[in-house]
Amino acid sequence: MGSFSIWHWMVVLLVVLLLFGGGKVSGLMGDFAKGIKSFKKNMAEPDDASMEASADKPAGNISGPGAQTTSKTTARDAA
Numbered sequence: 001m002g003s004f005s006i007w008h009w010m011v012v013l014l015v016v017l018l019l020f021g022g023g024k025v026s027g028l029m030g031d032f033a034k035g036i037k038s039f040k041k042n043m044a045e046p047d048d049a050s051m052e053a054s055a056d057k058p059a060g061n062i063s064g065p066g067a068q069t070t071s072k073t074t075a076r077d078a079a
Helices: 006-044 049-056
Strands: none
8 A cells, every 4th residue: 555655645635626726725724723823822821710700609509490599488388
């Protein structure tokens, strides 16, 4: 089998350019580069203030949908 030569990669590049066009390929690479820059920027920044605020909240009395939020006593509870 062996490795691919430079001519194999040139043919692959030519086929990709013919299928997708030069504009789409350069746009795709530009979006990829923006994603990498954003990832590096976010990794370099210190912890977010919103992350610290959510960590300071106490964990307790979390009610789900359908949970009663008010306490009502009925005649049956009092008896």
